[in-house]
Amino acid sequence: MPDCKNSLISTEFQPVPVRRTVYHCKTKKGNSMSENKGTMEARISRRNFNLLGLGSAAALVAMRAGPSWAAGEKITFYGYGGQSKKNMHEVVFTPFTQATGIEVVEGTFGDETEIITRLKSGGAGDLSVYSNAGFDMYKRYVDLGANSELNEDNIPNLKLVSQVLIEQMRKLTPNGKLSAIPYLYGTTGIAYNTKHVSREEAKKLGYKLLWDKRFSGKIALSNYALDRIWSAALYTGQDPNKLSDTNAIFAALREQRPLVKKYWESGSEVMDLLAKEEVVVAETWSTRAAALKKDNYPIEYLEPEQCQAWVQNLFVLKGAPMEPCEKLLDLMLKPEINFEYCMRTNNGSALDPRKTNFPDQLKNQPGFDPSGTFEGFNIPDGAYWAEQIDKLEPQWRRVARGA
Missing domain, CATH: 3.40.190.10 (Periplasmic binding protein-like II)
Structure with missing residues (x-):
């Protein structure tokens, strides 16, 4: 879910009428x-x-x-x-x-x-x-x-x-x-099709699975900037709650981009891609992986070390x-x-x-x-990411567009 900038912030909360359904x-x-x-x-x-x-x-x-x-x-x-x-x-x-x-x-x-x-x-x-x-x-x-x-x-x-x-x-x-x-x-981890990836292999690779060239064109990833930066931080050996080298992170995201079939915008979208086997590896929410498994799709869910937990x-x-x-x-x-x-x-x-x-x-x-x-999980630090996301999201959007 994309964030928006903290510009023009009023210092006093003043309720006003809004349109609603x-x-x-x-x-x-x-x-x-x-x-x-x-x-x-x-x-x-x-x-x-x-x-x-x-x-x-x-x-x-x-x-x-x-x-x-x-x-x-x-x-x-x-x-x-x-x-x-x-x-x-x-x-x-x-x-x-x-x-x-x-x-x-x-x-x-x-x-x-x-x-x-x-x-x-x-x-x-x-x-x-x-x-x-x-x-x-x-x-x-x-x-x-x-x-x-x-x-x-x-x-x-x-x-x-x-x-x-x-x-x-x-x-x-x-x-x-x-x-x-x-x-x-819930968690944001990796769903994979067991007809193409074994449990042992998935566990061994962890976040490297999202950069595996064997699955080029068969990978789906979240389009939310925090998710993209989080997994790239772990892939490059950084603490996602204390980034030390953002250049390395965006270089990794550029390297990954040609492998990606779709940066998904909703949980239903990534479920559809996995169910139809249009992708065989996908970053997704634990809730969605659980739903696919309940419906007997050949899907397993990996929560790598320091996997993101959201609340x-x-x-x-x-x-x-x-x-x-x-x-x-x-x-x-x-x-x-x-x-x-x-x-x-x-x-x-x-x-x-x-x-x-x-x-x-x-x-x-x-x-x-x-x-x-x-x-074993890692929860995004509220103070850190509330400040960082406005700086980092525009860079991610440029990468997503191919820059």
Whole structure:
């Protein structure tokens, strides 16, 4: 997902009206739900084991004991479309509305740069909560002065989240106050067709597989600048959170470019390329590799050493109704709800496996770390990449165009 520049930044967050496409989270039977296309939707088979009934019932019991809010209270949420939107509606927002009477007005964006652009233009209207990808983007919102301060006492399930993720987020605000909660994660690794690459060979090559001339014209890579620079840094022996030689990185990306069939823009695009065997090696998200494997394609997924782990957060903007938003965030971290959503979308849960019992499906998904410490993975440093991406992305765009 491309970033945008931090130019013309207002020092004061001022909400203004914005145009949006939404549907409402209702409890009446028979309401339809639009299926807007987004970049993080997951193509998954229907799962036989379903925790939703248990999770919803538990959530209702937990929330009925809480405070009541004024009639007509609303929360406005923005996130990705497709399966992400559908499952957020069914698993999270519907039980929340049933328990509290608070309506969740739901909208979608193509990527988060739309939110950044609105904030730079003066505000984000009545937007309350949205799905925030990565600590680098989180830091951008803090720098724009759009961050709220969560009352963690109102989010008791926060204690179940991996402290590695919480501490990284605290470091990005001057006073250590959280404006968001991590709720899921995944990795960006390498999917490969087992008819062309063996597991042993893939493991031995690691990131070199993305530069292997044997697969010229059969490689697909993410078009997101951070992903391209990250893998090239590891290929050239650098720390991706502390680049030492960007000339070597861009030289490696130029060397790689003739081998690439497609720099993909969405998860559905790379899945289609792999499923049709138009490519046999692809950088992709763990969620997409898991979906292909579920559908019995000859695909395996490699997470090389220091593979990038990315985190999805629910971010609450300054000026939002805090208590209702905090109640919603707490529900998202309730194990029954969180696990159900993650299993439906093939994501990893941000909850710590040492603090709660994970379902087998989540334990068997790519990227699962029983230690809860993300050992062996590397999470993009929010402060570092929020600053670096604006400098490096234009260089990557020139390489992508063939310069």
